[in-house]
Amino acid sequence: MNKVLIAEHLNKYFHEPVESQVLHDISLSLDRSQFVTVMGKSGSGKSSLMYVLATLDTDYDGNLFICGERMTGLTENQLAQFRNRHIGFIFQYHYLLPEFTALQNVMIPGLKLKHKSSAQVRDDAMALLEQMQMGKFAEYLSSKLSGGQQQRVAIARALINHPDIIMADEPTGNLDSANTAIIFDIFRKLADEGNTIIAITHDMDFVRKADAGFEIRDGSLSSYIEGAKK
Numbered sequence: 042m043n044k045v046l047i048a049e050h051l052n053k054y055f056h057e058p059v060e061s062q063v064l065h066d067i068s069l070s071l072d073r074s075q076f077v078t079v080m081g082k083s084g085s086g087k088s089s090l091m092y093v094l095a096t097l098d099t100d101y102d103g104n105l106f107i108c109g110e111r112m113t114g115l116t117e118n119q120l121a122q123f124r125n126r127h128i129g130f131i132f133q134y135h136y137l138l139p140e141f142t143a144l145q146n147v148m149i150p151g152l153k154l155k156h157k158s159s160a161q162v163r164d165d166a167m168a169l170l171e172q173m174q175m176g177k178f179a180e181y182l183s184s185k186l187s188g189g190q191q192q193r194v195a196i197a198r199a200l201i202n203h204p205d206i207i208m209a210d211e212p213t214g215n216l217d218s219a220n221t222a223i224i225f226d227i228f229r230k231l232a233d234e235g236n237t238i239i240a241i242t243h244d245m246d247f248v249r250k251a252d253a254g255f256e257i258r259d260g261s262l263s264s265y266i267e268g269a270k271k
């Protein structure tokens with residue numbers, strides 16, 4: 042089965058402070074190795090959609106399947122385990138733990154998964170940092186790194202458990218154009234190696250270079266932009 046993610050007729054409501062519908066009948070499916078973007082105005086529902094797709098928000102109507110498994114209806118505990126194995130997250134503000142080194146930050150989800158010895162997790166984390174050209178910063182406290190460097194550590198951390206899908210909410214939102222290009226190149230390479238990536242972005246270069254792009258307007262996934270690549 043080549044579909045990594047299938048969302049069927051997602052509807053979501055917020056009840057506070059007023060009753061409002063934030064997602065309107067959203068359906069989408071993502072293939073292995075596909076790199077897509079989601080853009081849309083502030084408040085249009087991008088992050089709300091990402092939280093549902095990432096299984097972090099279970100308060101929705103509709104169906105969500107990831108890697109052929111139905112997410113809808115699973116318990117919080119089952120979802121947490123599934124996420125750790127299959128989903129890598131990157132957020133606009135990287136949420137690295139400032140009192141830990143870059144290397145330790147990357148290792149944490151790998152240690153939590155308990156599939157490998159800590160020595161193996163450490164080797165894998167080091168290899169990922171090297172891949173992100175962050176090897177020489179491995180022992181730096183993450184609070185001593187620049188924004189672009191921290192974002193690359195966050196990507197390495199998202200990859201430590203070899204996720205099937207990477208979900209990113211404005212991963213370059215606080216970066217300059219040079220660092221944005223670096224992150225884009227990393228995503229492109231990851232997708233070409235078989236990862237599926239869905240990234241919220243406002244950056245039109247990013248949108249144009251991805252395989253495909255969605256636009257969300259007032260909670261509806263209203264258009265589809267073919268990227269330059271495939």
Ligand SMILES: Nc1ncnc2c1ncn2[C@@H]1O[C@H](COP(=O)(O)OP(=O)(O)OP(=O)(O)O)[C@@H](O)[C@H]1O
Binds near residue numbers: 086088
């Ligand atoms: N916890 C919440 N409770 C009630 N309403 C919310 C909640 N979170 C978001 N909303 C509302 O849902 C709508 C969509 O918010 P969302 O965060 O998904 O937008 P977004 O497209 O990610 O915007 P941005 O580009 O500013 O990040 C907004 O009108 C927002 O006020």
Ligand SMILES: [Mg+2]
Binds near residue numbers: 087089
């Ligand atoms: Mg948002």
